[in-house]
Amino acid sequence: MKKIKVAALPRLLIEEGAFKKLPGIIASSGYGRVGIIHGRTVWNRWGDDLCREFNTLDIDFLDAGVSGEPSPRVVDDIVTAWADEKPELILAVGGGSVMDAAKAAAAMLAESGSGGTKSVKEFLEGVGSMTPSGTTLPLYAVPTTAGTGSEATKNAVLSEIGGFKKSLRHDNYVPKLALIDPLLAVDAPLGITVAAGLDAITQLIESFISTGAGPFTDSLAVSGLVAAGRALPALLQNPENVNARAKMGYAAYLSGVCLANAGLGMIHGAASPIGAAREIPHGLVCGLLLSGTIRRILMRARAQEQRVLVRKIEKAAEALNSDIDQLPELLDGWLEDSGLPGFGEYGFTEDELRVLAGETDMKNSPVLFREKEIAEIFLERI
Incomplete structure (x- = not known):
């Protein structure tokens, strides 16, 4: 073991x-x-x-x-x-x-x-x-x-x-x-609620598929994703839903436990240089990068027949009430429903994002991306 x-x-x-x-x-x-x-x-x-x-x-x-x-x-x-x-x-x-x-x-x-x-x-x-x-x-x-x-x-x-x-x-x-x-948390604006929620979901998914993951963090990550997968859609419908706020608090707490014990991946490796370059909310950065990163990790895992990784992404999707192939679209939908802005509204240019792609840490990512691939993920959200 x-x-x-x-x-x-x-x-x-x-x-x-x-x-x-x-x-x-x-x-x-x-x-x-x-x-x-x-x-x-x-x-x-x-x-x-x-x-x-x-x-x-x-x-x-x-x-x-x-x-x-x-x-x-x-x-x-x-x-x-x-x-x-x-x-x-x-x-x-x-x-x-x-x-x-x-x-x-x-x-x-x-x-x-x-x-x-x-x-x-x-x-x-x-x-x-x-x-x-x-x-x-x-x-x-x-x-x-x-x-x-x-x-x-x-x-x-x-x-x-x-x-x-x-x-x-x-x-x-x-x-x-x-x-x-x-x-x-009931008075938190919808944009802050969704950005924070996507940060927690990012941490849960990244720690779940991290190279440092294990049975302890896997069980907690799935539990957190189940809670978040029910709470975030409910909060999009009614931000004053106290029960949903409690579930998101539980999910966020577990995301902290998981990241502390399993480590995170490319998205958080990108959040540091992006956050240092501009005053942009950390949760927003995670939300903007999540779907594009998951889509590419899944493509690479399937192409390389990484069955364990594919199965983990499938479990994450199931926890969030989604089919594996629809997971990126689900994440995109939550982002779009909240009306959160892209990188361009914070002053980022295409050239700057390409430079920041080169400063991104792969950390515990199960898939190593080339700088050009990272830049493509960034530029999708400008």
């Missing part, structure tokens, strides 16, 4: 209304000072109630808002502001970008010699020259979108537009608690 090694996982709670229980959970855990990193929209709706409850429980708190893809500067500013009165716990309430910023801030507030004197940039893979020690403040993660699965992973992705999109990573950075309350 193939070796199975499972990365650390957070304590998980998925429940409608669970967010209201959070102050009590924090108080019972013995934390008296909390640093809250949040998305601005969700904070406008839910922040007052949370802070009021913290005051009732005599829990001190600091807060910082994050919008867009987080940069090292955003993290450094939070660390500097909180260095003199460090919180005992970091609470992340928001989408994947908030989770990334919170993980990085929690690590840098605890990193020896940091506290505002060293930039997180110095610890990023492929950018800085320092290796993180793994010391970190405990982190509770409360996602308000269902996409990245960052609430289940050990890495924080930071970027500088025109420069890089890289990770701060350590096993100790996995959140202590992932609390998923579907009520926090």
Whole structure:
């Protein structure tokens, strides 16, 4: 039997209304000072109630808002502001970008010699020259979108537009608690909902067919795809469907567990250089590239008689309520129904996309594409 090694996982709670229980959970855990990193929209709706409850429980708190893809500067500013009165716990309430910023801030507030004197940039893979020690403040993660699965992973992705999109990573950075309350997501715009959902589906499919896949991740990936295959169409019809929001939250969480243990493929290998070149939502990049990539992987697998790979794609299609040959069209339909834009609307040119194709990492892809083939996938979505 193939070796199975499972990365650390957070304590998980998925429940409608669970967010209201959070102050009590924090108080019972013995934390008296909390640093809250949040998305601005969700904070406008839910922040007052949370802070009021913290005051009732005599829990001190600091807060910082994050919008867009987080940069090292955003993290450094939070660390500097909180260095003199460090919180005992970091609470992340928001989408994947908030989770990334919170993980990085929690690590840098605890990193020896940091506290505002060293930039997180110095610890990023492929950018800085320092290796993180793994010391970190405990982190509770409360996602308000269902996409990245960052609430289940050990890495924080930071970027500088025109420069890089890289990770701060350590096993100790996995959140202590992932609390998923579907009520926090019901107000998310349709475009964000679908882009996030396609990110989760991409991660589930890529980890399922990854060269690093195994029986543990395979079972979770299929379970996540079944949930997403029912939830995303329901949300396209009614974004306020709370049960569908919960299912997408479950699918996104599993996508994080799967990527942490099986790795991802070409789509995420492309998302890094594309995301570094322009300020474009990560989930949108995944959604734009998913159908074209799956179509070509299936063609190659059939041509090379890779029966195991073909059968896996067939299982993924079945989980999503599709026939294997109709899977790319199903994915395209979800993208089109949401009205999400292509690369051209973010300023990408054909020449630029061809250059970015050459910077794409194949990672754990079961099929290795030539640069020209990758460029063709990109250009289909301009």
